Amino acid sequence: MKRDTPNILLVNPWIHDFAAYDFWAKPLGLLALASILGNHGYNVTYIDCLDRFHPGGPQTNPYARDGRGPYLKTRIPKPRGLEDVPRNFSRYGIRKKWFREDLRSTSRPDLVLVTSLMTYWYPGVQETISVIREIFPDVPIVLGGIYASLCHDHAANHSGADRVETGPGEENILELAGDFTGFSMPTKFDPDDLGTYPYPAFELQRKIAYVPLLTSRGCPFACKYCASYFLNPKRMVRSPESVVEEIRYWHEKYSVKDFVFYDDALLVDAENHAVPMLKEIISAKFKVRFHTPNAVHIREISRQTARLMFQAGFKTLRLGLETVAFENREAIDQKVTAAEFKRAVACLKDAGFNKNLIGAYLLTGLPGQKIKSIEDSIKTVKQNGITPILAHYTPIPHTVLWKRSVASSRYNLESDPIFTNNAIFPCHHETFSWKTISYLKNLVKK
Ligand code: B12
Structure with missing residues (x-):
């Protein structure tokens, strides 16, 4: 029983x-x-x-x-x-x-x-x-x-x-x-309204070193290397008030000081989401830090969003640049042009962000990618005065790039997901030797 x-x-x-x-x-x-x-x-x-x-x-x-x-x-x-x-x-x-x-x-x-x-x-x-x-x-x-x-x-x-x-x-x-x-209980929240969900049970952990925040679900872009649209096909957004209440809850009750945005598209439709939310966060005067290890969209960075993020206390800002091969961009996504990247970096710097706070992710190891294009990307990011970060590409089933990745790999990617580990640069043959990887890593550090 x-x-x-x-x-x-x-x-x-x-x-x-x-x-x-x-x-x-x-x-x-x-x-x-x-x-x-x-x-x-x-x-x-x-x-x-x-x-x-x-x-x-x-x-x-x-x-x-x-x-x-x-x-x-x-x-x-x-x-x-x-x-x-x-x-x-x-x-x-x-x-x-x-x-x-x-x-x-x-x-x-x-x-x-x-x-x-x-x-x-x-x-x-x-x-x-x-x-x-x-x-x-x-x-x-x-x-x-x-x-x-x-x-x-x-x-x-x-x-x-x-x-x-x-x-x-x-x-x-x-x-x-x-x-x-065999247990049942009527549902106390509305699955279509993120604001009615109870906060994730971070208190079950031994220590709460930081709290991840999800202020929206899904992403309107369909980048060819990313599975977001498959995992979260429905875009859902929380109200600024409910996000601020959650920050207050963890900060006041558990003294949490570091908050990490897990959104796929934090800045998308900023006027209706990020802008009011950041304004609320600023007026709450929390003494906390915010981080976006999951990159934000460069095109959405304006003078206003940059200023608000700086004032709110963003300390780790990652940009989804992916490549500077802007003219061939449609092969992977539609995210950003060279001029938009330049402008975004200028807005961030004007707002007060320094080089160490801003990093641009560069996808490394895409099928057919030339070493030269990664070198160029690293150089361009450095010329713009921010930090390049190599993001090793992992081929993901259900993405547009999956078939090409399977075709270009020296492993049988379809036989076992173990071969999609990005540490082994699964989509490359001899071009991505360990020597090349350390060369690129050194180029980043120089
Ligand atoms: C936030 C995030 C991160 C965070 C960390 C997340 C974490 N938990 O560790 C950071 C920024 C650190 C990160 C890093 C990376 N990430 Co990431 N990340 C995400 C992102 C955007 C959201 C994940 C998330 O937390 N979602 C929110 C929660 C609520 O969803 P969830 O965990 O999936 O849980 C729900 C369901 O899955 C389900 N569920 C979960 N568990 C269970 C259990 C049961 C029993 C049931 C019934 C249901 C259930 O219900 C939950 C609630 O709805 C996803 C994309 C996405 N939209 O999912 C990519 C994603 C997971 N990341 C990805 C990648 C590639 C990376 C990196 C490798 C990027 C890089 N090249 O450097 C790194 C490597 C990480 C590492 N080695 O440690 C890929 C996964 C690729 C793969 N092969 O599996 C994704 C899918 C993005 C993409 N490109 O398509 N990531």
Whole structure:
């Protein structure tokens, strides 16, 4: 017989990769679902395999580097097919023994929900699920998130989960939990109104080093390398008031000082969204910092948005430049022209941003991309007096560039998502040797 209040365990899985670092990366989606479940009467527990503050690990200051920091790592064998990559491979996150102990000390769940992020991190998801199975052999496990959405069939066949869900979870989570537990409760929020969602349950973490904010969903652009339109086809926007209330909540109740925008298109339709929101933030006079590691659209940077972002306290600003091959731009996106880039940088500088606060992402490793075009991009960004940041291209299923990527790769990308890891420049042959990569990295540093 089912108890009145079922237990649901939510798990953020390990990362298996050549490198990983917490650049303000939190499972916002999973914690949003945890919050909905908690607000609808479920007992919710959370285990974060990427917890940087686990009592077993080194005790570090969560607020150093504005909340960012390294994960613990354990060297593991390289995956099949990548044995020749001249780099170490690791499991990032808490020790396996701690995970087992944490699972054993959790009351037996009725259902386990696991999230996933990068497609090529799926071996970390598999290993996480296998340990959960070992401790709770009869408890159903449901997998969702980005890998589950982008590689549904692969996840259904290889993750070890009992069920694999795709797409945003808010609308269906109560029904799904009800199916597995027999528990039901009327929905207390409107799935079509982001402002009515409860705040993600960041308080389930051991420490809140920073808080990711999602002020909108989806993106009106359809860049050929990006899966945003597949993952979030519906554009939804929150009211400025509800965003300011959330900032106030985390800042006042949990002394959070660093806030990170996860929006795909933060500045799009600025007049109706970012401008009123930034004005509200400024008038609230919070002593906090804002960061946009997920780039903002350059075309939307005006004198006004630049000034408002500076006044609001933006400290890390990343621009989605991607390339300076402006004349061939339609091959990848329609985002920006040379003149627009120049103008945007000028607006940001006039507003008070200095070189170290602004970085322009440059996609590196696109199919057919010439080294010369990356060199040119690095030089142009430097000439404009801001910092170039190489963003290694990962081919993503369901994007326009996927087919070209498959055709140009030295790996069989369709056979296994492991080959889409951007650390190995999957879309290139000899042109992208490790020597070339260090040459480009040095060019950035010079
Ligand atoms: C914010 C963001 C980041 C953040 C960190 C995010 C994080 N959580 O760690 C930052 C800026 C650091 C980042 C970095 C990168 N990112 Co990123 N990022 C995003 C972005 C814009 C939003 C993700 C997000 O949080 N969404 C909001 C939450 C609410 O959604 P969610 O987590 O998906 O959860 C929902 C559903 O999935 C579902 N769900 C989730 N879990 C579960 C579990 C269950 C059981 C169920 C039922 C449902 C469910 O319900 C949730 C609520 O609706 C996505 C694009 C997108 N629109 O998704 C790209 C995206 C995930 N990133 C991508 C890439 C490529 C990168 C980079 C590699 C870029 C680069 N070249 O440097 C880096 C590498 C990161 C790293 N190595 O650490 C790709 C993924 C590619 C891939 N192969 O998988 C995406 C899809 C963008 C794209 N180009 O198409 N990213």
